[in-house]
Amino acid sequence: MFQNIPEVKLGIVAVSRDCFVISLSEKRRKAIVESCKSKGIDIYEAKTTVENEKDAMKALEEVKAAGCNALVVFLGNFGPETPETLIAKYFDGPVMYAAAAEESGNDLFNGRGDAYCGMLNCSYNLHLRHIPAIIPEYPVGTSDDIVEMIKDFIPVARAVIGIKNLKIITFGPRPQDFFACNAPIQPLYDLGIEVQENSELDLMVAYRAHKDDPRIPGVVEDMAKELGTKGNKYPDLLPRMAQFELTLLDWAEQNKGSRKYVVFANKCWPAFPKEFGFEPCYVNSRLASRGMPVACEVDIYGALSEYIGACLTCDAVTLLDINNSVPQDLYNENIKGKYDYKLNDTFMGFHCGNTPFCKLKNGEIKYQLIQNRLLENGQTPDFTRGTLEGDIIPGGITFFRLQSTSDGELKAYVAEGEVLPVATRSFGGIGIFAIPEMGRFYRHVLVEKNYPHHGAVAFSHVGKALFTLFRYLGIKDIAFNQPKGMLYPSENPFSSK
Incomplete structure (x- = not known):
């Protein structure tokens, strides 16, 4: 839809x-x-x-x-x-x-x-x-x-x-300890995008105004149908999340103004779960599955990147942390000799629970383990519930991002690869990703060029279309995962000896 x-x-x-x-x-x-x-x-x-x-x-x-x-x-x-x-x-x-x-x-x-x-x-x-x-x-x-x-x-x-017809709506300031999500918005206006920044208090007021909304039972029914018996771990949580979903959809409709399309970039921690009574991840996943991404941690360029992926594929997308390395023992047991990837070609892409249900194996509503430790002292979860968790389905992907530098210049990266059909043994919405020469790409593009930890994921190979689009938008710095033997400008030519 x-x-x-x-x-x-x-x-x-x-x-x-x-x-x-x-x-x-x-x-x-x-x-x-x-x-x-x-x-x-x-x-x-x-x-x-x-x-x-x-x-x-x-x-x-x-x-x-x-x-x-x-x-x-x-x-x-x-x-x-x-x-x-x-x-x-x-x-x-x-x-x-x-x-x-x-x-x-x-x-x-x-x-x-x-x-x-x-x-x-x-x-x-x-x-x-x-x-x-x-x-x-x-x-x-x-x-x-x-x-x-x-x-x-x-x-x-x-x-x-x-x-050209997009408005990015945000709620809350970008997190203090996530400066990587902060970026100048002038380049967005240069692209013809409108930006509306709001307070978390604005969102709370709108959410409370939707209490007892007569549409809530219908959304709850749709959520329960999507999750199934196995995935619907906390049925008591669904009315709260349905109320929030209606709040966002109504805000989008009432505030799109001159624009035709809307995406969100919202604050989701640490105050959100305690004050709203749940984690927003599952609702974010549902909107992303409809072509209206909701980026975590007020990541404005992450929201734009997700929307670009949705436009190119007409399919659900997600936003993930380029999160952790694959342990050597897991690699040896499940990847080495079975797939043509080195250890440092692989990594785990993770987020708390915003990946759409259709892109997860055995998706379930769970609780945010890290926030539970922080906000509920590791006790029985209450308001830290609401994440959508499961291993991401295997298949071809494109990891990419459009980003502004601190001085207002747009840049982008594009890397095609796949999610491997290998169990992650971890929590969250997570998958084991494999991208050829990822280790070099990580060092000489992501680290060298100061990209944030968030990357957008399209669930198909759309590198060609992304490169064409970014060229059309006038972006001069478009990085990709260069094959072995093709050195990055910053790569030490003696390091392989």
Whole structure:
């Protein structure tokens, strides 16, 4: 039930240099549209072929009237440099440029379009005008090739649209001992994101106003259904958590203002459990499963990173601590010789209990062991209950984060890997993660570049889309887990000897 994620309404506009045969560009455009339809991709075909600036304005009106919020500009031949770039300048949404490959060695007179050359001039003109656009890794191809580019473009476009229409709502100051969650918010405004910061008292007032809300029993029933008999360890806790879930959902609806989409970054300890009477983790997990992440510890950039993952995958995401190393004995018993990873390729990703139920093996409502020690002296848990715990399901993942530096520069990292089907023998929402050359990545990216301990997790490999998105957003420092033999700038070249 992803109601907090944009729907991409795609259009395609063909361009043609006025000294080339216009029908060539139109014929090739039509072939792309037919190929899209055969593969289940809905795309609006603009009938205006752009040869000049007036055509560009006419085509823009056409796609706007059709409700398009993302656009493919197709160079069916060489293309007119200025008009084709003005399309991206004046279109209110992400734009991808692609160019036609030549079709036959038997038709290189009237059938030759020179779009290979035209793409160079197009990219040059985009740069002159400082217009952001998406140009695929190899942007020239047949109709079927370009459909594959379009398939890659759609999730990126969805994320761009989501970011542009996003509000991040926070409750509470960022924790004193978690400076890593503190970061300037100016870069968020530069991305077009709105931020609304609130007090924990505001949240408490809103929560109390939802006492005896008639919708609570329905949410309790839905929670019990999701958890099942085994997972529902504390049925008496569900009404409190249902009240809190309704509080957040109503706050989002009432405070989104000019924005279409909302995520949260909320204070969750140490005052929260005692004053509210529960840990918020399970509720946070439920909203994340619907495309509305709630980041722990007022981690604003963590919330944004999670939302980006949700937009790219249309799937549940989570936020985890890059938490602890895998013990040597556990590695020797369960990983070594069974999986092609060194010990320092592995680590445990953990958080108290915010990972969605659908991403856990045998998820259960439990209590926060660390907070129980701190706030309830290790006694029978009461208000420290409310975490959703279990081992994270195995499979491919992408660990990533978009972050601002202390001086307001955006940077990002992306690393693909997997969760291993190996029991963690620990508590919380936790999994044993394996990322090739993680040890080097940890030292020369995460430590060297001062990243915080939180990372967003998408439950599939979306590194390609993330890299494209971050490039589109103008981020120059995009780090990844470099393979062995490819040294990081800070890596000691003699350390492997």
